[in-house]
Amino acid sequence: MIIKRHKTKEIQIGNIKIGGNNPIAIQSMAKVPTKDYRKTLLQIKNLEKEGCSIVRVAVKDEEDARAISQIKSAMRIPLVADIHFNWKLAICAIKSGADKIRLNPGNIYKRQEIKEVVSAARDYSVPIRVGLNSGSIPKIFRYSIKLRPALKLVKAALDYIKLLEDLNFTNIVVSLKCSNVLDTVEAYREIAQRCNYPLHLGLTASGFSEAGKIKSAVAMGILLSQGIGDTLRVSLTDQPEEEVRIAKYILSSLGLGNFGPEIISCPACGRTEVDIEKIVNELHEKLSALPHPLSAPSLKLAVMGCVVNGPGEAEDADLAIAFGKKEGLLYKNSKPIRKVLSVRAVDELLKEWTKICTMN
Numbered sequence: 001m002i003i004k005r006h007k008t009k010e011i012q013i014g015n016i017k018i019g020g021n022n023p024i025a026i027q028s029m030a031k032v033p034t035k036d037y038r039k040t041l042l043q044i045k046n047l048e049k050e051g052c053s054i055v056r057v058a059v060k061d062e063e064d065a066r067a068i069s070q071i072k073s074a075m076r077i078p079l080v081a082d083i084h085f086n087w088k089l090a091i092c093a094i095k096s097g098a099d100k101i102r103l104n105p106g107n108i109y110k111r112q113e114i115k116e117v118v119s120a121a122r123d124y125s126v127p128i129r130v131g132l133n134s135g136s137i138p139k140i141f142r143y144s145i146k147l148r149p150a151l152k153l154v155k156a157a158l159d160y161i162k163l164l165e166d167l168n169f170t171n172i173v174v175s176l177k178c179s180n181v182l183d184t185v186e187a188y189r190e191i192a193q194r195c196n197y198p199l200h201l202g203l204t205a206s207g208f209s210e211a212g213k214i215k216s217a218v219a220m221g222i223l224l225s226q227g228i229g230d231t232l233r234v235s236l237t238d239q240p241e242e243e244v245r246i247a248k249y250i251l252s253s254l255g256l257g258n259f260g261p262e263i264i265s266c267p268a269c270g271r272t273e274v275d276i277e278k279i280v281n282e283l284h285e286k287l288s289a290l291p292h293p294l295s296a297p298s299l300k301l302a303v304m305g306c307v308v309n310g311p312g313e314a315e316d317a318d319l320a321i322a323f324g325k326k327e328g329l330l331y332k333n334s335k336p337i338r339k340v341l342s343v344r345a346v347d348e349l350l351k352e353w354t355k356i357c358t359m360n
């Protein structure tokens, strides 16, 4: 199956472009006060190393907004300033070097204030993300319109977009985040039919650990598979780097990104005569420790517990192993090449892996 992406307007954010035919950008957010620029920068540097494309910081007051210039001078990827309630902070953030600002229509909605922000955004060529959340939907929509929650978000977004367009401003990105999967899917599907601005995907407050990751993967998987989405953030109650790692898994599982080796492993069953879980964990750890594992080509490596599915998976993988009792049969480019002792399997796989990567 080939995913046909929705055609969206191309938007420049600092040194990258989103929308159009550009790759889907992974975003995350610093989780320390922005005014503590050393800690913020440390998190941003870790995110850069993990492969994050765009980072957002919270701007609660003027000190946060001013810290952006110091942070920007030492970072590589574009920075988005997250603004709520106080429109003046948006202008201060723009003047401090923010590459994009996020405005929440739920708390910055007066025409004159938006006009001032638009004027600064235009002067500095900074895009505005119309960033709606189900938790802070504008009051007029929350209480007075009989629409499903997702459609209220869409209506609120379209009204805000119209306001920006009336000010002759179209440097826009849109997000409509809900905390549940079905509302999020409905909101994004609807807005994708109604405008061509790039869409930043995400669930708001998706949760912690497995629950948050699974909810995000389901929602974004559905949308991305339908060609919807130009950037994404997997919001987790976790370290920012984990958000990037999960986003990469989501994109690579749909063939929408190339982030390094993919390990396919069988779930194990009564036929398994080796400890597959231990072997796969060790393999994953050692592969991740290789220099620049993420820049390695996107190759597939299959680890199978027996010969039932081993040869079949080996056909689709660049490298594979199907275990017996004390040894496994190693396959390379669909062909069996040799038997290896199970206790040596990880090292042998890594040896062959390195050869394949060098050849590619």
Ligand code: SF4
Pocket: 266, 267, 268, 269, 270, 271, 272, 304, 305, 306, 307, 308, 309, 310
């Ligand atoms: S590949 Fe073999 S060991 Fe693994 S789950 Fe399938 S049948 Fe069981």
